[in-house]
Amino acid sequence: xxxxxxxxxxxxxxxxxxxxxxxxxxxxxxxxxxxxxxxxxxxxxxxxxxxxxxxxxxxxxxxxxxxxxxxxxxxxxxxxxxxxxxxxxxxxxxxxxxxxxxxxxxxxxxxxxxxxxxxxxxxxxxxxxxxxxxxxxxxxxxxxxxxxxxxxxxxxxxxxxxxxxxxxxxxxxxxxxxxxxxxxxxxxxxxxxxxxxxxxxxxxxxxxxxxxxxxxxxxxxxxxxxxxxxxxxxxxxxxxxxxxxxxxxxxxxxx
Amino acid sequence: xxxxxxxxxxxxxxxxxxxxxxxxxxxxxxxxxxxxxxxxxxxxxxxxxxxxxxxxxxxxxxxxxxxxxxxxxxxxxxxxxxxxxxxxxxxxxxxxxxxxxxxxxxxxxxxxxxxxxxxxxxxxxxxxxxxxxxxxxxxxxxxxxxxxxxxxxxxxxxxxxxxxxxxxxxxxxxxxxxxxxxxxxxxxxxxxxxxxxxxxxxxxxxxxxxxxxxxxxxxxxxxxxxxxxxxxxxxxxxxxxxxxxxxxxxxxxxxxxxxxx
Numbered sequence: 001x002x003x004x005x006x007x008x009x010x011x012x013x014x015x016x017x018x019x020x021x022x023x024x025x026x027x028x029x030x031x032x033x034x035x036x037x038x039x040x041x042x043x044x045x046x047x048x049x050x051x052x053x054x055x056x057x058x059x060x061x062x063x064x065x066x067x068x069x070x071x072x073x074x075x076x077x078x079x080x081x082x083x084x085x086x087x088x089x090x091x092x093x094x095x096x097x098x099x100x101x102x103x104x105x106x107x108x109x110x111x112x113x114x115x116x117x118x119x120x121x122x123x124x125x126x127x128x129x130x131x132x133x134x135x136x137x138x139x140x141x142x143x144x145x146x147x148x149x150x151x152x153x154x155x156x157x158x159x160x161x162x163x164x165x166x167x168x169x170x171x172x173x174x175x176x177x178x179x180x181x182x183x184x185x186x187x188x189x190x191x192x193x194x195x196x197x198x199x200x201x202x203x204x205x206x207x208x209x210x211x212x213x214x215x216x217x218x219x220x221x222x223x224x225x226x227x228x229x230x231x232x233x234x235x236x237x238x239x240x241x242x243x244x245x246x247x248x249x250x251x252x253x254x255x
Numbered sequence: 256x257x258x259x260x261x262x263x264x265x266x267x268x269x270x271x272x273x274x275x276x277x278x279x280x281x282x283x284x285x286x287x288x289x290x291x292x293x294x295x296x297x298x299x300x301x302x303x304x305x306x307x308x309x310x311x312x313x314x315x316x317x318x319x320x321x322x323x324x325x326x327x328x329x330x331x332x333x334x335x336x337x338x339x340x341x342x343x344x345x346x347x348x349x350x351x352x353x354x355x356x357x358x359x360x361x362x363x364x365x366x367x368x369x370x371x372x373x374x375x376x377x378x379x380x381x382x383x384x385x386x387x388x389x390x391x392x393x394x395x396x397x398x399x400x401x402x403x404x405x406x407x408x409x410x411x412x413x414x415x416x417x418x419x420x421x422x423x424x425x426x427x428x429x430x431x432x433x434x435x436x437x438x439x440x441x442x443x444x445x446x447x448x449x450x451x452x453x454x455x456x457x458x459x460x461x462x463x464x465x466x467x468x469x470x471x472x473x474x475x476x477x478x479x480x481x482x483x484x485x486x487x488x489x490x491x492x493x494x495x496x497x498x499x500x501x502x503x504x505x506x507x508x509x510x511x512x513x514x515x516x
Contacts, residue, residue: 055408073411085405089427089504099413130504150413 001186002029002052002154007061009047020211021047025061027205027217031153032184036197039207039215040248045190046158048212052188053079053156065154075103078152082159084139086131092118092142093127099150110149117145120179137168144176154186161196173199174228181225194248198222198240199231206247216247290473297477304478310463314482317459320376321448324383328440331384332391333433337425339392340399353392361386361443362450369455379451379459386447387440394436398429431505434498441494445487 007025010018021044029035037045050056052063054073063070065077086095096117100110118127121141131139140160147155160176161169173196180187191197197204198220206215222237231237276294283293304310339346361382372378402425410424411417452461460479467475499506 050408053408053412055411073408075412075414077412079405079408079412081405081409083403083405085403085409087406087409087424087427089430089502102410102413102415132504132506146409147412152412 001031001033001066002188003064004028004048004052005062005064007048007051007058007063009044009051009056009059022051022058023211023213025212025214027214029186029188031186034180034187034189034200034202036189036191036201036204037207038191038194038197038204038244038248039212040209041192042210043207044210044212045192045207048207049079049156049158049188049190052154053077055079075099075150076152077154077156078147078150079156079158080140080143080147080160082162084131084136084143086139086142086146088131090130091127092123092129092131092134095131095142096145096149099146103150114145114149117149118142121145121175135168136164137172140164140172141175144179148179152185154188157187157189159190159192162191169196170228176200177226194241194244198237198244199226199228204244206244218244218247289471292473292477297474297481300474300478301481304463304475304482313458313463314460317448317452317461318486320379320459321383321444324380324447325387325440325444327380328384328387328391328444329437332388332436332440333395333426336392336395336433336436337399337421337429339396340402340429341421341425346396349392353389356385357389357393361447362454365451365454374455374457378455379448382451383444383447386443390439390443391433391436394439395429395433398432399425401432402428431502434494434502438491438494438498441490442487445483445490449483 005026007022008020009022010020013019025048037048039045047056051058052070054070054077087098090098093111093114096114097107097110100113101107105113115124115127118124121144123138123141123145126134126138131142134142140163144160161172164172177200187200189197189200201220204218204220206218207213208215218240220240222231222234222240276298279294283291335345335349339349364385365378365382368378368381372381406424406428407420410420415423448459449461449464452459453465456462456465460483464476464479464483467473467479
């Protein structure tokens with residue numbers, strides 16, 4: 001589904017020095033796979049996601065989606081950002097409908113679909129609210145519904161729950177898995193939480209500190225659908241979390 | 256107490272007006288100079304001015320020029336400001352130009368512009384246009400520059416092309432900041448309207464003001480100043496209404512809740 005080949009990205013810093021954010025990243029993502037990209041802050045994991053989204057151009061290497069090279073953003077890849085990035089001048093309904101109207105869907109149809117999605121993310125009754133009037137968790141629910149509305153085949157989630165409190169974060173992780181179980185979209189999920197990565201994913205890609213290289217790819221062979229309470233007591237889940245934490249702590253090769 | 260006073264709409268500004276008039280009246284009586292007539296005398300002139308067909312036509316004429324200059328300025332300044340905010344090249348081109356023109360008092364250009372365009376509408380409208388353009392460009396620029404990149408990315412992922420993102424994402428996102436510039440621009444429009452008529456003395460409310468001054472009709476001078484003040488206040492209230500209607504979504508939540516407190 002997604003093929004990432006020998007991807008590198010370097011930026012020029014404000015002082016004119018070159019900063020290598022990503023170095024020689026290659027991996028494939030199968031259709032319907034839930035992949036987390038895990039790494040210390042500043043390892044370029046978000047940059048990797050932005051390159052797949054077509055928002056950032058790589059310095060070297062290429063990304064192909066179903067065999068076609070990525071040259072820019074497109075509705076086949078739906079982003080969800082940590083900053084929510086809702087249109088503040090649109091209501092909840094207006095935000096969720098936005099992508100559909102943009103793609104020429106008739107207003108009544110767009111509204112029907114948007115209302116169904118708003119109900120799915122448990123925000124019925126808030127259709128007329130502006131983003132300013134919502135809590136962080138509610139904003140992220142709207143953002144997820146807005147992205148799901150135009151039916152991307154791939155979800156690109158950039159630390160989507162990173163700005164939320166622990167309780168909301170847990171609730172949204174559960175909701176995301178419920179939503180994902182319905183149609184099993186391909187998901188690239190950037191996070192710096194090991195538990196979150198293990199709980200959600202089929203595979204966790206661990207990146208090194210800058211420049212970001214792939215340190216390990218860990219398969220998470222835990223049965224689905226996953227229930228949080230069962231998983232937390234599951235020896236295999238605990239082992240995976242500890243193993244990945246050790247991986248993150250371990251000194252990097254070649255240093 | 257202060258909460259209850261503020262709860263009556265329009266009461267605080269009314270009290271402020273009464274206070275100002277009282278101060279004026281007292282100061283006029285204490286200093287007792289012909290250049291400062293007491294408030295009640297000046298205000299008595301108001302019906303005379305507003306009842307005079309010629310004066311009203313002059314005032315309307317001024318407002319027409321101001322409206323035209325203001326509207327043209329918005330039409331030109333907002334796109335320029337937004338383009339500057341989204342393109343480093345455009346910003347690099349316009350920035351030095353703006354920084355040079357900004358500190359020049361626009362009324363000081365009036366005599367030169369009159370040489371080109373005469374003393375009629377064109378010169379005055381151009382001066383108003385220049386006065387309004389700069390703050391509007393500046394704030395549109397700042398507003399467009401501050402638009403969150405990820406809003407644009409979200410729109411791009413929906414399939415929205417770059418030109419449409421400028422009108423459908425950058426413009427609405429920058430609108431609260433643009434309104435800051437428009438409000439400043441409105442005040443400057445009023446100022447340049449009066450000063451342009453002061454220099455090109457031919458018609459308009461500025462002409463009434465400075466003719467009265469020449470003839471030492473101080474009551475009429477102050478009454479005209481009061482009219483300009485009321486015009487400014489009314490236009491600002493109108494703009495504020497428009498602002499809260501268009502960008503009410505940007506009002507912080509705690510401010511919206513004040514009405515229920």
